[in-house]
Amino acid sequence: MLVPIFYLVLRATEADFGTVASLVFRPRTGQLLLNTTALVAGVLILATAIAAPLAWLTTRTSLKGRRIAHILVVLPLAVPGYVMAYALIGLSGYYGFMNTLFGWTFPRPQGWLGATLALSLYTYPYIYLNLRAALGSIDASLEESARALGASPREVFFRVTLPYLRPALFSGWLVVGLYVIGDFGAVALMRYEVFSYALYTQYAAAYDRIYAAWLALIMITIAVSVIWWESKLREGAHFARTGTGSGVRSSLSSLSTLPSVAAWGFIALVALASLGLPVSVLAFWLSAEPLLPSLPALLTSFWHSVSVAVPSALLAGALALPVAVMAVRYPSPLSSAINRLAFIGYAVPPLAFALAFVFISLGFARPLYQSHLLLVIAYSLAFLALALGPIRAALYLARPSLEEAARSLGYSPLSVVAHVVFPLIRRGVIGGMVLVFVIAMKELPIAFLLAPTGYRSLAITLFSRTSEGMLVNAAPYAAAIIIFSGLFVGVVLRHEAKHD
CATH class of the missing domain: 1.10.3720.10 (MetI-like)
Structure with missing residues (x-):
């Protein structure tokens, strides 16, 4: 970061x-x-x-x-x-x-x-x-x-x-x-x-x-x-009730x-x-033109997006897991600092973050410049906060006594993480990686600066064709992005439904 x-x-x-x-x-x-x-x-x-x-x-x-x-x-x-x-x-x-x-x-x-x-x-x-x-x-x-x-x-x-x-x-x-x-x-x-x-x-x-x-x-x-x-x-703001008694749900205003x-x-x-x-x-x-002739190019762009989004999601999950474990299970000034640093990539404007990677790759890692690996690293760091949130939430709900029991039975710290912690937080890890995957599928600014030669994701192709006035040719890519962005909306609505 x-x-x-x-x-x-x-x-x-x-x-x-x-x-x-x-x-x-x-x-x-x-x-x-x-x-x-x-x-x-x-x-x-x-x-x-x-x-x-x-x-x-x-x-x-x-x-x-x-x-x-x-x-x-x-x-x-x-x-x-x-x-x-x-x-x-x-x-x-x-x-x-x-x-x-x-x-x-x-x-x-x-x-x-x-x-x-x-x-x-x-x-x-x-x-x-x-x-x-x-x-x-x-x-x-x-x-x-x-x-x-x-x-x-x-x-x-x-x-x-x-x-x-x-x-x-x-x-x-x-x-x-x-x-x-x-x-x-x-x-x-x-x-x-x-x-x-x-x-x-x-x-x-x-x-x-x-x-x-x-x-x-x-x-x-x-x-x-x-x-x-x-x-x-x-x-300095305080909003929790301090008196006795339990909270009351608001009554609904009737509408005529x-x-x-x-x-x-x-x-x-x-x-x-x-x-x-x-x-x-x-x-x-x-409807202005048949969709079938554009399918090969659409599938190619879809594959380009997937080829970066999947490894980015996996890497973000792998990076977020130790950060979350440190922040929740081993609280200290160091773990707190690392946890806060994990949010830098999400807080920094995408183009500024991407330009920093351009300069660092041109400076002393030239083979990485305009490579898939550089784009994957940039995505995983930019969206690390998205993967970290669900994993950290799952860890707070996991019982520490199970980990202590495993250590008392002779398991090493890594074995405890692999056999006890990870099964307990598996849904959080998968949820975080899904969020990173969906966001990476439609990301535009970072890809525009770091995209390898010949890399044409759904977002890049849509933007390029729209900016050139080719609205008919851009339509299939816009439709594909909306469909995949719908995955994110599905996660939000499902989360909301659980808490209603």
Whole structure:
């Protein structure tokens, strides 16, 4: 985790101070900072405006069909941001979906508005899931006490309910904010210049790799600042009940016919925009040409994606297992530090992380440059946190007494891990590797910088053909990505169902 970042810093500081100052403090860098800030703010505002009412409707009201509504608003997680951007682009233009079917011609969405729409429609479920979990766990007796003391419904919401939702909001905003800072596909297709897009063009054009390194460091600094501010805002907050008695579930607000119709209208509008739109546009472009001739190329891209995703998932699981065992079974300052370092790859913007691997491979591991092995290593480190979470959770639930009994019977530490620990946490290990596999199948930014010559994954092929205006040829790849991304959504929905 640390060596690539160190090498990135080393490369960025090769130039003298005057050159660095002229690069970092040029007007373009300020404009990129404004654009990135505007995009993050726009996505957070729009995604929250979509997610908050949905979370309230599915947890606090007697709305009929709440389970169906929940599934409909989570399913857009299967449509990555760059696929959503493809759908918005395919909707517009003279030969687009709307003009062909209805005779309505729309200009191509681009810039801040296009990128904000595409990313908001993809990321709002992350905020929704956090708010839904928080709304479902608030102790209703607190709200009842506030009403009994004379507080109006508005005062109860702002003085009792909203403060309890703050950790969930911050958590959702952190995930979405970090994703938007590091996104490349949607902003590139929408032609909106933010740090990630500028970093790629700077690196690809190869006019100044030092400036590319500084752009990467600025992205890392922004990401770290976001994480730091999120932790500071949560610092010192206490939300658990301290009095006697047990918590009470919130009562459901009854909806009459008209509000119920309006609620379902809002849910339908969100579902049509975030799920119906990409599916309809995909179906339109898939019907434009026979699918059979494109199957060989599609299968080749699928194999390319699998050939990296499978070993990346296996390596991430193998790396996460000892980290999780150290963090849970052998707590110490060292194990705590290693556990935190495991999250660096996921927190650092993908293009910055990939550029660090480019520099380190060109510096003293040139045979690794543009190899499958380098891409697998980068993926396994970037998504190590995803594999670590389920394994660590399973270890917390495994009884240490079984391991102690095995050691008392003469088993070595490795034998205890192989014969006792691993069988107990097998589901967690498999679950973590499945998450890494699904994410790696649709990953774009890291693959764009580190892809070996001739490597054409589903995501790379879709992006390349969409950026060249070949929407018909890109449609099968978009459909394949949605199908495989659906695996991730299935995991989320299954987890949610277990805890309902």
